[in-house]
Amino acid sequence: MSRSLLTLLGIAIGIMAIISLMALGEGMQTAITGELSSLSDSIIVTTGGDFFSSFSGGGTNSAGGYLTERDIADIARIQGIRDISTQLSGAALAEFNGETTIVSLTGMDTDVMMIQFGSTDLEAGSFLSDGDQNKIMIGYTIAHDTFDADITVGSRMLINGEKFFITGIFSRQGMGGITSSDSVILLNSRDFKTLTGQSNISSAYVRVYDVTEVESIATSIEDAINENHGKKDFATATSMSSILDTIQTIIGILQLVLVAIASIALIVASIGIMNTMLTSVMERTREIGIMKAIGATNRDIMSIFIIEGMLVSSVGGVIGLILGIFGSQALTLFLNNFMAMGGSSRLYPVITIASVILAVSVSLIVGVLSSLYPAWKAARMSPIEAVRYE
Amino acid sequence: MEEEAEEIMSTNVIVTKDLSKTYGKGDLEVHALQKTTLTIHRGDYIAITGPSGSGKSTLMNLLGCLDTPTTGKLYIEDTDVSILNENQLAKIRREKIGFIFQKYNLIPTLDALENVALAMSFAGVNQQIRVERAKLLLELVDLTKRANHKPSQMSGGEQQRVAIARALSNRPSIILADEPTGNVDTKSGENIMSILEEVNNQGETIIVVTHNLAIAGRAKRVLRIQDGYVREEHV
Numbered sequence: 068m069s070r071s072l073l074t075l076l077g078i079a080i081g082i083m084a085i086i087s088l089m090a091l092g093e094g095m096q097t098a099i100t101g102e103l104s105s106l107s108d109s110i111i112v113t114t115g116g117d118f119f120s121s122f123s124g125g126g127t128n129s130a131g132g133y134l135t136e137r138d139i140a141d142i143a144r145i146q147g148i149r150d151i152s153t154q155l156s157g158a159a160l161a162e163f164n165g166e167t168t169i170v171s172l173t174g175m176d177t178d179v180m181m182i183q184f185g186s187t188d189l190e191a192g193s194f195l196s197d198g199d200q201n202k203i204m205i206g207y208t209i210a211h212d213t214f215d216a217d218i219t220v221g222s223r224m225l226i227n228g229e230k231f232f233i234t235g236i237f238s239r240q241g242m243g244g245i246t247s248s249d250s251v252i253l254l255n256s257r258d259f260k261t262l263t264g265q266s267n268i269s270s271a272y273v274r275v276y277d278v279t280e281v282e283s284i285a286t287s288i289e290d291a292i293n294e295n296h297g298k299k300d301f302a303t304a305t306s307m308s309s310i311l312d313t314i315q316t317i318i319g320i321l322q323l324v325l326v327a328i329a330s331i332a333l334i335v336a337s338i339g340i341m342n343t344m345l346t347s348v349m350e351r352t353r354e355i356g357i358m359k360a361i362g363a364t365n366r367d368i369m370s371i372f373i374i375e376g377m378l379v380s381s382v383g384g385v386i387g388l389i390l391g392i393f394g395s396q397a398l399t400l401f402l403n404n405f406m407a408m409g410g411s412s413r414l415y416p417v418i419t420i421a422s423v424i425l426a427v428s429v430s431l432i433v434g435v436l437s438s439l440y441p442a443w444k445a446a447r448m449s450p451i452e453a454v455r456y457e
Numbered sequence: 458m459e460e461e462a463e464e465i466m467s468t469n470v471i472v473t474k475d476l477s478k479t480y481g482k483g484d485l486e487v488h489a490l491q492k493t494t495l496t497i498h499r500g501d502y503i504a505i506t507g508p509s510g511s512g513k514s515t516l517m518n519l520l521g522c523l524d525t526p527t528t529g530k531l532y533i534e535d536t537d538v539s540i541l542n543e544n545q546l547a548k549i550r551r552e553k554i555g556f557i558f559q560k561y562n563l564i565p566t567l568d569a570l571e572n573v574a575l576a577m578s579f580a581g582v583n584q585q586i587r588v589e590r591a592k593l594l595l596e597l598v599d600l601t602k603r604a605n606h607k608p609s610q611m612s613g614g615e616q617q618r619v620a621i622a623r624a625l626s627n628r629p630s631i632i633l634a635d636e637p638t639g640n641v642d643t644k645s646g647e648n649i650m651s652i653l654e655e656v657n658n659q660g661e662t663i664i665v666v667t668h669n670l671a672i673a674g675r676a677k678r679v680l681r682i683q684d685g686y687v688r689e690e691h692v
Binding site (some may be wrong): 189353354357358360361362363365366367450451454 | 524544558564565576612627
């Protein structure tokens, strides 16, 4: 009895691992899809190819070259484009409380700001609004780590000698999400141009009218800019939907790897079932002989053991399913704390009907497969040998 | 002429022709049973006796279709069982033969009623009929009160009576009892034998394998077996 319970536990742990890792993977899919799918009509135009670095940090573009006003004008002329907004970036000296350090500035129009950062939680203060002058928003790291003293809303910071007031501080975002806001200093593009005297456009954010045309428009944009600069791969125009596809593929692979690892637990558990069943067959040699003597066929004997194996593994599977539902909650809680994910990129486990069906059917199949050999051994026993001796 | 032959055949429950069983090969050959020709009629009450190692168990295993002969023929109710495969033999065992063992051989995890019903479940009898018939059989062996007791909660004599009820459950043509009183006290043994004799009086064919001469003496025919040869003793 306790042997069956331990075997059952093995299956439960295997199924729990699969369920919770699948829930985690689904949760990741949902989080990222949720964040990005509203942007399916968008195209990000960057220079130098690496979309992630220029889009997220707003740092200076290491690949060299910025988009020019002429590029932006050319983009605007392409058919099907609804609007275009730009992100400026550059380095500056910031001074707070007598300390000075080099920071990177990101300038953009407030509507662009809402698209990129609108879903990010604020620790304090509020977003910039259209008419604001000499006001900035800062990320969590800038507010708490860059300078010795903590920066609060309403504080004054000197950037290149100009006075700026903090209107909002972003919550800590950590590694999650596409647009990290932790070390950003955000101001509107007018202020950026006045302050730096430059309009270094590191990236442009284009929206189209028709989502179905987004890929062909992206190609047209690339061609137009590359022609302007006389280089083949000066600029990259990436549609959000293609980014989304890529990310989903990556998460899909990740999910598969996670489930494959969890499956090892299940394989070990199935060996456990086989072992238990073999012992049980040995112990019940006499019983099997009696049943054969009173007329049980080999099939009758086999089905007795296979049903027993299925019973152990399916009960284990159901327990594993329940443990997995709790386990995935615990796992995401842990990950959320560990990776300090905040706001919209917080993970929630997603248990799908498919994963429930998968868990139950996998445990049934495991039960059948691992009891096949013991059952076959039982069925092969000779009734004479089995009945004659103790 | 043909009708007559059919008549004769159908009163013969078991017919063997030169039935032999040899174990091992070459120098190690053991002739456990040699060229045995027997006819057992419906309603016979037969005792098979002989010393240990004489071939009693071999004959019993062959007659019970637990084993197949090396040479010779065995007919059970006109069916040549010496050519049947494992599954067909299992079918003969559950339909034609009821076993009673020295060690009772009940399934320890099932209660008396379930033990009796088990053989019927292998025969595909439906649940309701199974339970009703099992209750009836337990009544026959006077164990209605023990229906829900596990074998471990019953005396040897009671367990053997459950085994008799189980042996009768599929209405077999032959009851094969291997030392049925070997493990019980005299009083229970007497009880068991009288139940078997009562069943025989109702027309059932009974074959009892035993050491015990007193038990053997109660049978209508006695087959003595020695060194693999079977001889009929006339009492």
